[in-house]
Amino acid sequence: MGQEEGFIGCWDVSREKVLEIQDLSKHFGGVKAVDNFSMEVFNGEIVGLIGPNGAGKTTLINVVTGFLTPDKGRVVFLGEDVTGLPPHKINSRGMARTFQLIKPFANLRVLDAIAVGALSKSRGKKEAYEKATEIVRLLGLKDPYRVCSTLTIVEEKLVELGRALATRPKLLLIDELAAGLRPHEIVDMRKIITAIRKEYDMSMVVVEHVMPLVMGISDRVVVMSSGAKIAEGTPEEIAKDPKVIAAYLGERRRV
């Protein structure tokens, strides 16, 4: 425990851990994309995971959700070791993700795309579409019959979020939802994430490269740099942390 002890003091200690990442490493040749990284997510919590470009955030998500196998370390989800399971098995256990580089179902309509997510947790197609309709309403998507290849970036990101949500996850990992969006759109996304949190009983890891989206919604922020965790705390603590500021100095100063 050590380092987390003082931190956990301000949370309900009895809360169960949803996700435990233990000493995870993933190297690409000489690049240590994820390097001995550990973190945990508690039930109902929103954790912000930030770090400069190339810090290893996407690689971490890929390893945790089964898209990559780790070189070392374990991923424990809801008390079970899920390290190395294929992505669809990890999803059916209750972990969902979105992609930083969105992977749309270009030929499906919005409603279909979201229903795809609902399929495996529904008894049939009809039930899947009912759930999808509900999510379309929650996200405020205008025309659910439009084909996904005709959507704007914001709509594409919402569909990406909606279909992950439709799998009814216990834990949702959101990779750079704000990237490519304008400030007022980021504000809308923040509202939507807050709304999702109210509607569903789940934990979230919100990955961002910059702070604005993460600041307002996270209970706790973890900072990653060069594959390792360099800081952890409340959003206010993180914003002031000199180590964090130093980590971002190499690039644009937008923390």
Added chain:
Amino acid sequence: MDIDVRALLSRRINIAIIAGAVLLLLLPLILRHEYWIYVFTIGYYYAILALTWNIMAGYLRRVSFAHMALAAIGAYTSTLTIINFKIPLVLGMFLGMVVGALSSLFIGYLSLRLRGVYFTLSTLAFAEIFRIVVTVEYQYTRGSLGLEAPKLLGNILTYVPYYYVALAFLGAVTILTHLMLNSGLGLRVKAVGDSEEAAEALGINSARIKVFTFLYSSAIASLAGAFYGHLIGLVSPEICGFEQLALVIAMSVVGGLGTIPGPIIGALLIELLAEYLRGFGIYRYLILAALIIVTIRFFRQGIFGWVKKRVLLGVGM
């Protein structure tokens, strides 16, 4: 497109499909000529193959070059088992379908987990190996001379009954495929076709979906191949020749990839055109190739997509 337009379009499409089906049912009464009835019967065989090839290429988005080889496997299995073991014809056809299905499972397990190109190359390799083996194993298959196959309906003098059997076969495949593609399973197939990674992330076992889709498409192709052998009375390596594959691909693309009516329309039109162009010999394939290029360049959605937009909706008229 707003909701009214969509409802109108789907109503008009349904009317057009029903009208088309009725027309095909009455066609033998209108055509009268045995020759054209025969041409249409063969057209239905191609329609089944184009339709099932398109399930792979247009929905799962994997290009198979083994489609005609699988049809030939069905044809050879059926005829060889009937000749050698004296089993009933229908059982032979069923065995043809089973052996085709098993072959597709074999190819699928080996290569569908890999990226798309490798799957396509594997199907090409499989098809070529099969064609060479069939041609070389003279004592069983009579090589490129081909085997005489028992006729499906015995020695009757008219093709009208064959016409209706083929039409019923096509109708059954069309309805089954429509139901499949509009089920939860079909939605999974389309999702994997659009993005395998996204589908996996949403809990879909993409490997299983790919193997299933290939199995579905191949089993029907094999049954169609067996039917074709017993229709024309001859089973030869020509069934899986490259021209045949090119023809089926042209039918799917020109008719409209990723639609059900498209490949059927494409198959009938191109079969009629190919008959009409028979005098040009091998050069008719040049015309067909040009047709594919024009379609890809100017009518991405194929004939069906164009008809949907221009005729049924009246856009741009």
